[in-house]
Amino acid sequence: DSGVTQTPKHLITATGQRVTLRCSPRSGDLSVYWYQQSLDQGLQFLIQYYNGEERAKGNILERFSAQQFPDLHSELNLSSLELGDSALYFCASGRSSYNSPLHFGNGTRLTVT
C-alpha cells in the first residue's frame, strides 16, 4: 500500500460531461502530481502542486484543472469530456528532495462513452 488514496476507482460518463477525481497524498508529503496513462501515450505528466500552490504544468488540456486544498488533498477536474480522455489517471505524492520517490495511488479509470 503506497499510502496514496484515489477515488473513485472507476468512472463511466458521457461525452460533454464534467468529472472530479480526488487524491489524498501520503502522510507528510506536500507535493501532489497528476499523471494520465493511456495505452499509446505512457505516463503523461499533467500538473504538480506543492503545499497548495501550483508548481509545474505538463501536457494538461485547458479543459482540465486541478487544485490542492489546505488539508493537502487534491482534485483533478475534467470538463467537456471527449472520447479521447478515456484513460487511467494517477495521483502521486512525494517530498521535495531530489531523491525522494513518488508514491502512486492505484488510479482512477475514466471511461467516456
Place this chain on the structure above:
Amino acid sequence: QQQVKQSPQSLIVQKGGIPIINCAYENTAFDYFPWYQQFPGKGPALLIAIRPDVSEKKEGRFTISFNKSAKQFSLHIMDSQPGDSATYFCAASSTSGSARQLTFGSGTQLTVLP
C-alpha cells in the same frame, strides 16, 4: 517531445533469463534516474534508482547500468521469475525552478514464462 526514450516496448523471456530494458535521454539537466514497476490494476512503484555520478547500482536481482557520456541507462533483471512480469518504466528527474519534475519513458511490458 519525448525526453526519455525506452526500448523495447515488450519483452518475453524464460524463467531464469536476464531481460534488459534500455533508456536514453537528451536533457543533461536530469540528475536522478529511477525505475518504476507497475502491475496490472496498480500504480507504478519505485524499484531502484541511480544518480549520474554512479555507473552501476545493484539491489537484489535488479541492476541499473548508467553511461553518462552516452546518456543511456538500462535495467537488468537477474534470474528473472514469473512474478517479475509487469510493466517497467524508466524515468528521469530534474529541477525546474522550484519544482522537481519526473519524466517517464514509454514503458516495457515484461513477460517471464515459467
